[in-house]
Amino acid sequence: MTVVKTPLIEVRGLSKHYPVGTMRRKRLYAVDDVDLTIGEGECVGLVGESGCGKSTLARVLARLVDPTEGKITLSGADIASMPARSFGGSPLRRDIQVVFQDPTESLNPGFTVFQSIADPLKRLLGGTSKDIAEMVFAALDDVGLPREYGTRYPHHLSGGQKARVGIARAIAVKPKLLVLDEPTSALDVSVQSLILHLLAKLQKQRNMSYLFVSHDLNVVRLLCDQIAVMYLGRIVEFGPSNSVFYDPRHPYTRALIDAIPDPARKNTARIKLEGSASSPIDPNQSACRFAGRCPAEITICSQTMPLLTARDDGGLVACHRADDVALRTSAQAGARMS
Numbered sequence: 001m002t003v004v005k006t007p008l009i010e011v012r013g014l015s016k017h018y019p020v021g022t023m024r025r026k027r028l029y030a031v032d033d034v035d036l037t038i039g040e041g042e043c044v045g046l047v048g049e050s051g052c053g054k055s056t057l058a059r060v061l062a063r064l065v066d067p068t069e070g071k072i073t074l075s076g077a078d079i080a081s082m083p084a085r086s087f088g089g090s091p092l093r094r095d096i097q098v099v100f101q102d103p104t105e106s107l108n109p110g111f112t113v114f115q116s117i118a119d120p121l122k123r124l125l126g127g128t129s130k131d132i133a134e135m136v137f138a139a140l141d142d143v144g145l146p147r148e149y150g151t152r153y154p155h156h157l158s159g160g161q162k163a164r165v166g167i168a169r170a171i172a173v174k175p176k177l178l179v180l181d182e183p184t185s186a187l188d189v190s191v192q193s194l195i196l197h198l199l200a201k202l203q204k205q206r207n208m209s210y211l212f213v214s215h216d217l218n219v220v221r222l223l224c225d226q227i228a229v230m231y232l233g234r235i236v237e238f239g240p241s242n243s244v245f246y247d248p249r250h251p252y253t254r255a256l257i258d259a260i261p262d263p264a265r266k267n268t269a270r271i272k273l274e275g276s277a278s279s280p281i282d283p284n285q286s287a288c289r290f291a292g293r294c295p296a297e298i299t300i301c302s303q304t305m306p307l308l309t310a311r312d313d314g315g316l317v318a319c320h321r322a323d324d325v326a327l328r329t330s331a332q333a334g335a336r337m338s
């Protein structure tokens with residue numbers, strides 16, 4: 001049974017198009033007409049191939065970048081119409097914090113750990129030096145870093161410790177939503193699982209919502225309540241993690257799952273992704289974005305863009321062949337054997 005959570009952030013018709021070329025008449029559709037809802041205390045995973053628009057969507061949603069079009073409602077307030085700069089100075093900024101992919105690049109090398117965590121606290125919450133220090137130390141405790149690390153600079157820290165500082169800085173202001181853009185992909189495998197466990201623990205403890213961007217569908221399945229699958233700027237499938245993972249209805253989702261190395265599934269039918277996605281510059285708005293690459297393609301796919309429609313289990317899928325039982329059955333057989 002799907003538990004419907006109170007929406008924290010609602011995205012409707014969100015697009016981010018970049019002008020390209022010297023004449024700037026062409027447009028790159030990095031994010032195109034995206035609807036997404038993240039509930040209070042809910043973790044939504046965002047997956048898709050490189051270049052499909054995950055980071056752009058994450059950055060627009062976190063209001064680091066202005067959208068071209070669309071609405072973003074956070075706790076009832078429309079934040080899409082606010083320019084990114086004014087949002088940065090508004091009280092709502094503390095509600096959405098971001099953890100970036102590369103902990104080294106995201107920390108100021110000239111700041112100590114204490115200064116890095118204290119900086120957003122001073123800007124967004126204020127208070128006496130004593131208040132700020134208490135909040136910094138509480139954040140260090142929460143991410144499992146000894147308080148004496150406060151005096152260290154980033155170059156004194158390991159990758160995992162830098163990742164912990166990045167998380168401490170983001171959670172110190174007590175956000176409602178953490179946007180995590182591949183937070184562990186720059187880390188050693190041994191450290192990745194420690195950081196993932198920490199993120200899972202913090203989410204439960206604080207009932208935060210997460211938008212968790214990742215290439216790793218297995219991690220997303222374990223950590224997230226819902227999975228959103230993105231292809232060339234659009235969400236093509238969305239739903240409860242287990243439904244999307246074990247009963248994918250979109251051939252692209254199925255291909256992503258089939259690409260997960262798993263010797264136990266050697267003999268099952270798989271969808272293999274051939275070639276690369278077509279160009280995101282002025283894409284055909286009358287065709288499925290996956291047309292031309294989709295093994296289940298039929299005539300209508302190159303004539304009409306499929307829109308997200310309800311699955312029977314609370315999810316959504318944008319595919320003309322979503323109800324094809326034969327396609328579904330072989331995907332389920334493959335996934336359940338793992």
Ligand SMILES: Nc1ncnc2c1ncn2[C@@H]1O[C@H](COP(=O)(O)OP(=O)(O)OP(=O)(O)O)[C@@H](O)[C@H]1O
Pocket residue numbers: 018028029030048049050051052053054055056057280
């Ligand atoms: N500032 C920008 N100006 C122009 N094009 C951009 C800009 N930022 C992103 N893009 C383009 O938008 C598309 C989506 O990029 P984005 O970084 O969001 O993808 P991604 O899914 O995060 O990829 P990855 O998995 O490699 O991080 C790409 O075609 C990219 O080249």
Ligand SMILES: [Mg+2]
Pocket residue numbers: 054055056
């Ligand atoms: Mg990215």
